[in-house]
Amino acid sequence: MYQYSSVDQRLVEERVVQFRDQTKRYLKGQLSEEAFRPLRLMNGLYFQTHAPMLRIAIPYGLLSSEQLRKLAYVARTYDRSYGHLTTRQNIQFNWLKIEQVPDLLADLATVQMHAIQTSGNCIRNITADHMAGAIEGELEDPRPYCEIMRQWSTLHPEFSFLPRKFKIAMSGAQNDRAATQVHDIGIQIVRDPSTEEVGFRILVGGGLGRTPVIGKVIRDFLPKKHLLSYLEAILRIYNLAGRRDNKYKARLKILVNSLGIERFTQLVENEWRQLKDSSLTLDDFSITQFRDHFQPFEYAPATSGKDAIAAKRNNSPAFSAWYEHNTQSHKVAGYRIVTLSVKAPQQAPGDLTDVQMDGVADLADQYSFGQIRVSHEQNLILADIAEADIPALWRELVALDLATPNIGSLTDIICCPGLDFCSLANAGAIPIAKQINARFDDLDYLYDLGEIKIKISGCMNACGHHHVGHIGILGVDKKGEEWYQITLGGSAEENASLGKIIGPSVPKDDVAETIAKILDTFIANRQDQESFLDAVHRLGIPPFKEAVYG
Amino acid sequence: MADLILKGELLVTDDWRFLDADEPIPNLEQSLVFPFTRWLDEHEQCINHPGHKGVALENTDCVTRLLSDLDELQLICIDFPSAVDGRGYSQARILRERYGYKNELRAVGEVLVDQLFLLKRCGFNAFALQADQMVCQAPKYLNPFSSYYQ
């Protein structure tokens, strides 16, 4: 993974000093609440319902074991011994004391971590495929380019006060696990069909929130060396022309829609012509240097673990279920990618205790080259596990309560903090996840259903990505009561689509029951082993609506 | 009251006079800042003003319209109606980097010490800080970092 140079290190340290001074001035009353607000947000600090919340960046979701141990330390020292994984591959701590935040940041800086640009109207943490570098069929590993973009966007002087937040995601694989079509800028690594050169397809103006939009292609093929100049052109047009009079109309998607993609493309291309061969151009040497940080590990020759796995599967149905659902094939024979379910039935989706963090850090050191990934689906991944180690790893994960065999199933729920923590929420999200877990506790039934992604947001801001859930659940406030609107058929992957509302919202206590009716309808109408998403797309909303509302 | 302007790292008193929208243009050898619309509408008169000339831009004005006059201007002011409205940063970079404007580029409006390091890196070399800012401390906010990625 990327290792900081002394220059990178000094920058995060100086950022701590800068923020310490800003916090001190705020606490002394020299900075008003209003003046401090953009400064603290730029460093990921929110004032939430109960206490200040700090969001810490995990660039493209990649952590070293040392970093994860430091997060465990932070959870113990400054919080109530747990943290929350977010849908942008970051981690949040919910119970902090403002006076301690500068010290916390200083601790993080010792392991090359920070909270820079995890909020505010600037370029946010850049996300990537959480299986990058390990998955089969990837054209190229996106992470070197994510690191290039991370550096370029960090403290960017021109783009620190954009009309609104700005999110970039990148994917290099056939299956789009990075949701590139629902980002302000989505970047897909592609091969130019005529020259065979590898470069980027650029999408703009996707996003969720109040007005969900699927991104549009602005450039089919961009040579690698122009990545930053092209991004700079898009950002500059957005910075100058994006709306600032209404925060709900300020995202890039609104500008792209109002100008039309042709006109927006023309503006960007004109701007880009002027920036194209500037100092932003990436030369082969620097690209190689970044790629060197992400070289494949020295995988041991495939001492097959297949026999051990087969034997274990024979005598342990629990292991067998876990193996089937929570592991998948690796690009190197003899290895597997293992997803750690942070979705145990009793737990808030994505919540991780300090003990779990320390435990996973140790397992990463022992079995997975000391690295861990965070997925936007709020799970952890150990991406490089030798097959022979799989049974032992499973036992350890069971002990850490990170082996619930539910990845990709109905209970692998994506969920925002909702009313329990977030001051913007209309309704709870975590209690709904718990209600669904309680109602659907028969694993065999879940396996029969196949892949179903439930995504829950506590308000229109859509941090839980409900629009792109196969089943989306949005909390709404009806005269002070929590109600839930349900959508079906959304997806954030290569077949991206937005879910459709099935009808009027349902009361809190009825959510799981409503889902049960939807699932019964699916089972009754399913053709062969059709997936839930395919069935919804084939059948449309009416049969589901009929089943729910009669 | 003489306003203090942070120029480079120094605090200096401002010797420019800012002209209103309808005030007659004085025929004196004086340093005058014209509102952008007047500069365009009364171009002949403005450009022939015998003293130093400056233009005050709103952050919605198109800087390209000043392109042919840049050699005549000793000062360009860009307004920040709010510290979190970042359009002025792009205007500044275009003026400096694309059009090669060399003279004073001044940030005015809601200019706060915590923005100085960003403004400076976009090419501003003068700052009319908002009245409530600790101007004497301002120079130390210019360089909080020893280096940057951009």
Ligand code: SF4
């Ligand atoms: S979706 Fe709404 S309730 Fe949930 S975290 Fe985002 S802002 Fe808060």
